Amino acid sequence: MKRPRVVPLLLSLASLGAGLAVLAVFFSVLGYDPVLALGAMVRGAFGSWYAFASGTLVRAIPLMLIALGFTVGLRAGVLNIGGEGQFYAGAVAAAWIGLKLGAWPGFAATTAVLAVAVVAGACWVAVPAWLRLRFGVLEVISTLLLNFVAEALVSYMVQGPLQESQHIYPQSDQLPLAARMPVFPGTRLHLGILLALSCSMIAWYVFRRTMTGFELRAVGRGPRAARVTGGLRVQRLGAMALLVSGALAGLAGGTEVSGVSYALYPNLSPGYGFTAIAVALLARQSPMGIVLSAILFGALEAGAGAMQRDAGVPAVAVYVAEAVTIIAVLLADALSSRRRDMVTA
């Protein structure tokens, strides 16, 4: 039975509303003025074209890419919780290669930086993919564990091989101009946005129009049924999906270094890898939905910074809104699927 497409959209919006409502209540309990706090948040995210482009959209880029990756995995029945680690793997590789390419022409250098980031992200997740294929190690655990390894790796890099030339600060040197992505005039919005949108479109096409998309859907709908017909194919598809997933997260790390920070820092990601899971869930596996939902969560992240700055409210509190949104989506889906089961039974 085909459900009208408006219903999931309304459910998603209601879930986000629930998240914000709980956040407002939480603020009141802590003694902050929720109107003031949420007002500062909205202004910070949507207050001007500059705020929207340089705050919201810039943060939406990595969220979009990592969420697309998470969704590719989800469609194949694998859960990649390691987006954060793969993002950092991509960032390390991008900074490392970017620092060496000052003499290259701009386009070539940027392309090389991003390509290396993609490969690094895929390599980082290749370990969990292989462990899953060969030893049946749960990818949930292995991808998660590698997040911590990646964070330690970044910490080592910025105090070791990639430390800036003065050897004072825990960060790398600034990338040469050639390795930086161009930004839209008057904003900090970089070309990564076009990249992220293209990836969404490609994902939409692959999911909808290709054999791989069909197989993914079959596996995602019912792994057991698909295994009966496909045997090893399911396992292989899962491993492939993990690699693509890691590649996209690595690309996010690359665009962040090449388009935003221009250097490697230890806290480059404010938890993009986990926020992206919320983005993907809110979008209910739809690539076009991910575009919208990434912008919404980008607004949440950008607004949180403004909230801390302008209203003195802890920015970390937005995680409450994100978490409640995820739980609300899960509950709505669980309840509606149970109702469907009852109808068909």
Place this chain on the structure above:
Amino acid sequence: MMLDAGVVDGFLSASVRVATPLLLAALGEMLAERGGVINLGVEGAMLCGALAAALGAASGGAWTGLAASGVAGLALATIFALAAIGARADQIISGTATTLLAVGLTGAVYQAVFGSAGAGLSLPTLVPVPIPGLADVPVIGPSFFNQPVTTYLALVAVPLCWWFLFRTRTGLALRAVGESPEHARAAGVAARWLQFAATVTGGAFAGLAGGTLVLAQVGTFAERMTAGRGFIAIAIVVLGRWHPVGVLGAALLFGAATALQFVFQAMGLAVPYQLFLMLPYVLTLLLLAGLVGGVKAPAALGRAAE
């Protein structure tokens, strides 16, 4: 290079000290997983336990803090259980969301109560209590029997969990639910109630683990201070093959891997400290690949019971 007795003692006590919260959290997670529920919210429950311990200890002393930490962990696990067991939502994602919730809650509450700079708290802590007689045994005496009370709590919980899982009817029923909720239910077991109880109890364990971290190790609270220990606990459960004694061994192994850095420092070896940050995680991956191949998880792990 010679290792003197002081270094060995220091290494062993550090291992046990680091292992204590991991052991508590892992035992709790083991109970839930034996019932077929994988709870990634254990990291969040630890974090809530840590903050509750700090708040409780600041107002009513270390014991109040410890009690508060257990209650806080239980409360957070209840949220997870309502979603994952009550509404049969995906366990992995519910758990991730619960941890995210805890990061936001604890961070904001901490900043609201103690100020955004997070002024250094000095809290009443749990001091080591030597056990008469045993504490003087060479080598293992000071490391195992001259520890804060939470370490003894964790060590006593190991045989208790074993007895519960393998010698009581409820434990048997819980394991049956973890293998096949449908069959357990057909045999008259209240499958989802048992899962709920095991998960929530596990949350209390995780909360106590967070409390241990604050009251017996660090002496203060910091945002995200659990730093992935809850996730390590999940790996320890797998590594310990879902058995209390195995979990004890795996937790000690992790403690030892972390404590190695003190030895290396004492020996004056110039090894980047980040290597030690990575070591436990890499070790787990290696062990999972090597050891877990032939071990069976509870068959219904991660699948919602009907």
